[in-house]
Amino acid sequence: MSRTRLPPAVAAGHPATAAAGAEVLADGGSAADAAVAAALASCVAETVMTGLLGGGHAIHFEAARGTARNLDFFCAVPGFGAGPREPELLHLEVPFGAELVSYAVGPASCAVPGVPAGLGALWSEHGRLPWPRLVEPSLRLAREGVPLPPAHAACLEMLAPVLTMDAGARIYAPGGALLQAGERLDQPGLVTALESLAHEGPAGAYHGTVGRALLALSDERGGQLTRSDLTAYEARWSSPLAQPWLGGTVLTRGGLSGIPAALTRLSRLRDLAPADRLVALVAALDGARGPETHTTNLVAVDAGGDICVLTTSLGLGSGDYVPGLDLHLNSMLGEVDLLVGRRPQVGSRMQSMMAPTIVVDGEGPRLAIGSAGGTRLRTALVTVAAGILDEGLPPQEAVDRPRIHPAGTLVNAEPGADEDGLAALEAAGRAVRRWPAQHHYFGGVSLIARAGTAADPRRDGAVCFPEQDGAESG
16 A cells, blocks of 8 residues: 555646546546546547547556556557458658658558547546546537647647548638637537447447447548457556666556666666766667657546556547548558567557556655657656656656657757767767757656656646646646
8 A cells, every 4th residue: 555645636738638637536536537537638639649549558556555557458450350451551751840751641541449448448447437427528628629739739730731631621720721829629520429428438439429430431431440340449457567766666568668678778867967967868768760659648646646647649640530520540550660570460459659657666656657759758758757756856847858869870859958968979970950949759748746747848738736727837
């Protein structure tokens, strides 16, 4: 049984997402309830980053028992009951900050979605409030619309070639002009989708209104989803990996996340000069490369000390929207950085870099943290966690600090990164790309720690507490 508790709060990638979770906490909901409500809200407020037809991972900590479990609800490879065929994908190159990134989209890039099943599993195992109550905040957002934050507007501008395909033109470019920061994002079809989900439960996304419409679209446009795929899908609980670190234990995922290995390689940073610290981080984080996976993360802690960290993604999104429901299909089968090793088999889970993480010590939980950012997710999470737990930085300062990210022989650096350290890397044969401004390329961290809470300004993140109406921006 844990002896310390993290402060009750929700930290997330959008103020509306954090507020939805905090509303449910204030109503007596558990951390799982708050995470479900916040995740559903993100599927309205953060559709540039995620959506109901995506996939994700979570970790849940139960304070009374002092135990944690991982939840895998990432996308699965479709094709049960269908003959083998090569998917027809649309290949695009999209400017992403300072680099040109290749993507593959289209209906055939859509894998079996996991978000509804994952949220349903969290609620059935650890929820306290009725399921329809958890849908209320997201349904309200869908009915009223939600302002588009600056970082999301910048991402929309970059991804417009995909996001404005099909019904996306009506959603993201009403009247022919892309939405700008502060303008209202209206997705009226989501009202119908969420009303059906509130009535039918999470299973409705597989066997009800949403599931039927998704299959009809996939069949019409050459997708690979089958009814058997949706019937067979289930979220899976498992034990987290436990990695000793700084006198405590990091509970997380392995696989493509690379978190345990990076922590093993990471030198103690507390007593290093800034230049040496930068070089040590690059050495520990080396090797991540590949295209962007558009992602969001949230952390919820309730008054009883239970914790849920949850990360979701659509990939880039396929460019196809379920008619009448405004639901964007995922593009996980077109995400090259997830297709590592042998060709995935039908029904198998796709690999993921997501790493919802909780750090515990002899007194109980010390840090609950997750990040968005695809291949930069590991960099953001490890850098911020080390800043808080090793260097002793206040959480928001650790999140705000300039980041570096190694990608092969190239090191990307935000403004303010230590120039002596960057010069040392260049002297060792590295190329350094100095970015002109802080950018969502470098991930989006949200966290709750003993020392405080934080959300990433790179994604217009926010923290909201159950006793207040407003959110604190990162």
